[in-house]
Amino acid sequence: MSPRSIAIFDFDGTLIQGDSLLPFLEFLVGRSRARLALLHAVRTAVTRFAAEPRRRGDVRTAVKAGLLQRTVAGVPAARLDEAAERLAGWVRWHPPMLDALKTHAGKGHRVVVATGALTAYMPRLLRGLPVDDLLATGLETLDGVLTGGMDTHGNCVREEKARRVTAYLAAHGPFAESWGYGNRPSDLPFLALMRHPTVVKTVKRGGQPAAETAASG
Numbered sequence: 001m002s003p004r005s006i007a008i009f010d011f012d013g014t015l016i017q018g019d020s021l022l023p024f025l026e027f028l029v030g031r032s033r034a035r036l037a038l039l040h041a042v043r044t045a046v047t048r049f050a051a052e053p054r055r056r057g058d059v060r061t062a063v064k065a066g067l068l069q070r071t072v073a074g075v076p077a078a079r080l081d082e083a084a085e086r087l088a089g090w091v092r093w094h095p096p097m098l099d100a101l102k103t104h105a106g107k108g109h110r111v112v113v114a115t116g117a118l119t120a121y122m123p124r125l126l127r128g129l130p131v132d133d134l135l136a137t138g139l140e141t142l143d144g145v146l147t148g149g150m151d152t153h154g155n156c157v158r159e160e161k162a163r164r165v166t167a168y169l170a171a172h173g174p175f176a177e178s179w180g181y182g183n184r185p186s187d188l189p190f191l192a193l194m195r196h197p198t199v200v201k202t203v204k205r206g207g208q209p210a211a212e213t214a215a216s217g
Helices: 021-029 031-051 059-071 077-090 095-106 158-172
Strands: 005-009 110-118 133-137 139-142 145-150 177-182 196-200 211-213
Touching: 005 095, 005 158, 021 031, 021 059, 021 077, 021 110, 031 059, 059 145, 095 110, 095 177, 110 158, 133 158
Parallel strands: 005 110, 005 177, 110 133, 177 196
Antiparallel strands: 139 145, 196 211
16 A cells, blocks of 8 residues: 555546536537537637737636636526536546556555546546545536636646646645646646656547656656
C-alpha cells in the first residue's frame, strides 16, 4: 500500500471518449437549442477576441461561458439529476485509462479526477469508480435556479486546473509519488506538477489511441 501516492486524471478525452458538456446540455435543454447556443457562443467569442487583440482571457472559456448562459440560465437545479442520468448512458469509457485508474486505486493510491466538466453531472458519471476526490466546474445557483454562470471557482481547465491541483497537493500531501493523465495541450500545466506525467492523445468518440509519456517537467 502507498497511501502517500496520488494519481490525477483528466476526464473528457482522457477517461472517456469525446467531450461531455454539449451532450449534457442537449439532454437538459434539447439538441437544437444547445447546438444553436454553441454556434452563437463561438461567433460572439471569436468576434470579441478578434476586435480586441489584447483582450485578456481564454477564448475557449469565453465560448463555454456564453454557451452556459444561453442554455442553463433560468433552469431549475432540480432538473440536473435527470440530465446527468441520461448522460451516464451516453458515456463511452477509454479502457486503457479506466484500467489505469483502477490499477492506481488497487495499489492504495489516492485517485482524483480534475476536469473542466460540470459538477452537475460528474458525481453521477463517477459513481461506482474508486475515485477519492473531484475537482470540476461548478454552476452558480440562486434560490434553486441556475443563473447561467459558473461558480466563483471558475472554469477548471488549463492554468485554473493547475492552480486547483497545486492547492489540493498542498492540502492533502506531501505525496512521495504522483501520476497525472491528461491530453495535450490543455492539461500540460497540471501535468507539469506531476512526477510521472502521461499525455493521452485526445480520445474522440469511437477512438482509442495509446498514451505517451510526457517530457519531465
